[in-house]
Amino acid sequence: xxxxxxxxxxxxxxxxxxxxxxxxxxxxxxxxxxxxxxxxxxxxxxxxxxxxxxxxxxxxxxxxxxxxxxxxxxxxxxxxxxxxxxxxxxxxxxxxxxxxxxxxxxxxxxxxxxxxxxxxxxxxxxxxxxxxxxxxxxxxxxxxxxxxxxxxxxxxxxxxxxxxxxxxxxxxxxxxxxxxxxxxxxxxxxxxxx
Amino acid sequence: xxxxxxxxxxxxxxxxxxxxxxxxxxxxxxxxxxxxxxxxxxxxxxxxxxxxxxxxxxxxxxxxxxxxxxxxxxxxxxxxxxxxxxxxxxxxxxxxxxxxxxxxxxxxxxxxxxxxxxxxxxxxxxxxxxxxxxxxxxxxxxxxxxxxxxxxxxxxxxxxxxxxxxxxxxxxxxxxxxxxxxxxxxxxxxxxxxxxxxxxxxxxxxxxxxxxxxxxxxxxxxxxxxxxxxxxxxxxxxxxxxxxxxxxxxxxxxxxxxxxxxxxxxxxxxxxxxxxxxxxxxxx
Numbered sequence: 001x002x003x004x005x006x007x008x009x010x011x012x013x014x015x016x017x018x019x020x021x022x023x024x025x026x027x028x029x030x031x032x033x034x035x036x037x038x039x040x041x042x043x044x045x046x047x048x049x050x051x052x053x054x055x056x057x058x059x060x061x062x063x064x065x066x067x068x069x070x071x072x073x074x075x076x077x078x079x080x081x082x083x084x085x086x087x088x089x090x091x092x093x094x095x096x097x098x099x100x101x102x103x104x105x106x107x108x109x110x111x112x113x114x115x116x117x118x119x120x121x122x123x124x125x126x127x128x129x130x131x132x133x134x135x136x137x138x139x140x141x142x143x144x145x146x147x148x149x150x151x152x153x154x155x156x157x158x159x160x161x162x163x164x165x166x167x168x169x170x171x172x173x174x175x176x177x178x179x180x181x182x183x184x185x186x187x188x189x190x191x192x193x194x
Numbered sequence: 195x196x197x198x199x200x201x202x203x204x205x206x207x208x209x210x211x212x213x214x215x216x217x218x219x220x221x222x223x224x225x226x227x228x229x230x231x232x233x234x235x236x237x238x239x240x241x242x243x244x245x246x247x248x249x250x251x252x253x254x255x256x257x258x259x260x261x262x263x264x265x266x267x268x269x270x271x272x273x274x275x276x277x278x279x280x281x282x283x284x285x286x287x288x289x290x291x292x293x294x295x296x297x298x299x300x301x302x303x304x305x306x307x308x309x310x311x312x313x314x315x316x317x318x319x320x321x322x323x324x325x326x327x328x329x330x331x332x333x334x335x336x337x338x339x340x341x342x343x344x345x346x347x348x349x350x351x352x353x354x355x356x357x358x359x360x361x362x363x364x365x366x367x368x369x370x371x372x373x374x375x376x377x378x379x380x381x382x383x384x385x386x387x388x389x390x391x392x393x394x395x396x397x398x399x400x401x402x403x404x405x406x407x408x409x410x411x412x413x414x415x416x417x418x419x420x421x422x423x424x425x426x427x428x429x430x431x432x433x434x435x436x437x438x439x440x441x442x443x444x445x446x447x448x449x450x451x452x453x454x455x456x457x458x459x460x461x462x463x464x465x466x467x468x469x470x471x472x473x474x475x476x477x478x
Contacts, residue, residue, distance in 0.1 A: 089360040093413035094260045100412045101259055101304040130258040169259065171250045172363040175205070 024062035027155060027189030029073065031055060035186045036075060040165075041178025048087075048177075052105075054079035059109070059189055061155055063144055066120055071109030078103065095172040102129045110134075118142075122159070128168040137161045137185070153191035160184055206366060209247050210373040213240065217377025225387055230335075233378075234279060234389040237342060238272035238397030240374030248367040260301045260412040261363070267297050267404040272397030279392035286392040290328050293400040294320025301404055302411040316411055319425075320403040323348075326428040328395040336446050338390035339382045343454035344431055345399055346375035351424045351461025352406060359409045359416040367405065371398075383447050420467045426460035 036055055039047040057073035077099040081088055092099040111123040118141040126135040142156040161183045166174070217240055224233050245265055246252065253262035271293055278286045298317035299306070305313050327341055349372040356364035382388040410416045434453040443449055 086360075089415060090362060093360040093415070094408045095361055095363040095413075098259050098261070098412065100414060169251075169253070169262065172248070174250050 024060065024065070024068075025153060026058060026060050026192040028192050029055070029057040029059070030154075030188045030190045033156075033186075033188035037184045039182040039184070041180070043176060047182070048082055050080055050082040050091075052076070052080050057107075058192065059187075061189070063141070063155075066114045067112050069109065069112040069122075071107070071112075071122060071124065073107045075105040076103065077105060096129075096170050098129050107135070126163065128163075129170065131168045133163070133167050135161055135163060147190070150190075152193075154188060156186075156188045158184075158186055206369070209366070209370055213244060213247070213370045213374035214377035216243070217374040218381060221378040221381040221388075225381055230387050230389055231279075231391075232389075233382075233387070234391040234393045235272065235276060235397075236378045237345065237375055237390075237394045238268060238275075238401065240378060241268050241371050241398050241401045242272075244367045244370035244374060247370055248363050260304075260408040263301050264401065264404045264408055267300065268397055268401030271400045272393045275392030275394070275396030275400075277392075278396075283392075286395070287329060289392065290324050290395040290400070291321055293396045294324050294403050297400060297404040298407050298411070301407040305411050312411060316407050320407070323403060323425075323428060324395065324399060327399055328390075330432075335382070335386035335388055336450065338394075339379055339386045339388045339446075339450055340431065340434075340453045341390040342375055342379045342388065342394065343450065344427060344457045345394075345402065346372045346379065347454060347457040347461050348424065348427050349375065349402055350458075351427060351464050352402070354465050355416055355420045355424065356405075356409050358420070359413055361409050361413050361415075364405055364409055368402075371402070383450055386446055386450075417467075420464045423460055423467050424464040426463070427457045430456040430460060 031054070034055075036052040038050045040050070042048050052075045054076035055074060057071070059072070060068070060070040062068060077097045078092060080091065080097065082091065091097055094100070097105075106127045107124050109122045109124040112120065113123075114120045120139045120141065122137040122139055124135060124137070125132050127133075137159040138161065139157050139159045142158060144153075144155040146152070147154045163181050163183065164179050165171075165181055166179050217236065220239075221233065221236055224230070224236070242265070245268065249261070249265075253265050255266065257263045257266050274289060275286065278289055295317040298313050298320055302313035302316060327344055349368040353365045353368035353372070356362075356368060379388065406416075410421075431453045434449065434456050437456070438444070438449050438452050441452075443452060
């Protein structure tokens with residue numbers, strides 16, 4: 001009887017993880033398991049890949065009511081790397097991201113729409129180099145559940161969007177370096193503790 | 195063969211040629227029509243054209259960020275300088291001396307409180323540059339052509355410093371401005387009839403100082419040793435008169451050439467210092 005009860009409890013615990021419990025919660029972006037990358041055309045030959053190495057943010061999410069979500073993300077401009085020191089120095093300068101005057105890139109979600117079972121859109125204000133533009137992220141909901149290692153309540157998304165750097169006043173090297181920038185974002189949020 | 199834009203280098207060379215040719219024709223036209231006073235507007239116009247060619251934009255107003263502010267420093271400086279030249283000529287020198295202070299504090303505003311001394315130092319350095327170029331030396335058309343020549347050389351010398359200072363746009367802008375200046379001034383090299391007044395000093399030289407402020411205060415990667423060597427561009431031309439007397443050069447063109455060549459020596463030395471300092475990583 002004792003063994004049967006234990007087996008039943010174990011199976012219930014396993015089942016609860018599998019069905020991905022969902023409740024309204026505030027999440028902190030886990031930088032270890034999240035990433036922000038961008039791709040920009042170089043003379044039509046290739047796309048240079050850049051990454052933001054330091055970023056933070058929080059979001060509110062309830063899978064049953066995604067339209068009530070919130071999102072607030074900050075990226076440290078000085079942490080942006082394209083794997084080339086000369087170019088990284090250049091993009092920190094006043095012609096590009098202007099890290100001295102505008103040390104952070106921010107995105108604040110304003111409107112959250114579900115478009116299919118596991119996809120949606122977030123319309124928000126993206127601020128780069130002091131210029132704010134409305135930007136739409138195409139989001140895929142990956143999974144919500146308990147991290148088996150930390151036991152934290154975790155939710156994960158993938159998102160993409162395209163922005164034009166010229167919209168944010170970055171018009172240097174036009175013709176050599178593409179105007180359109182592809183952004184690819186992976187976010188894992190861990191439920192806010194305390 | 196030059197493809198006029200088939201490569202970034204060709205596009206830059208084409209832009210330099212265009213700036214020099216437009217400067218030459220505009221300057222020739224004004225000279226032919228006897229519009230000596232309006233020649234004061236040529237150098238700031240060249241700087242604004244170089245800005246537009248480099249950034250492909252007229253920045254929105256009010257400007258956001260140092261690069262956009264620099265455009266309005268040039269435009270407003272030109273308007274104030276030209277208006278003062280007509281309405282209050284005696285105020286031009288004072289305004290010219292105040293411009294670098296205003297530019298340093300306007301462009302360097304985000305650094306105030308964090309590194310205010312850097313902004314103050316940039317203001318003092320800008321005032322020194324303005325004083326040495328605009329307030330010193332002989333008056334008259336030949337002196338004005340010499341002033342324009344020194345500014346073109348400073349722009350030429352500052353271009354590689356800007357490139358090493360992580361501002362490839364300022365590099366292009368300075369080269370294009372220098373090309374435009376040489377196109378403008380070559381018309382006046384034999385028989386000068388050029389005016390370097392309020393617009394040229396406050397708009398063009400003041401604008402160039404604002405661009406330098408952007409690289410030094412905001413991008414903050416300028417090589418200070420190369421900048422110090424470049425500053426000798428302002429000192430060496432003082433020896434052009436004795437050199438010309440010693441060599442028996444009395445016509446305007448050899449005197450002008452000597453003056454600009456003496457200014458060019460430190461610019462070349464600044465480039466050499468930068469090259470030696472950065473070695474194989476020099477991005478040319």
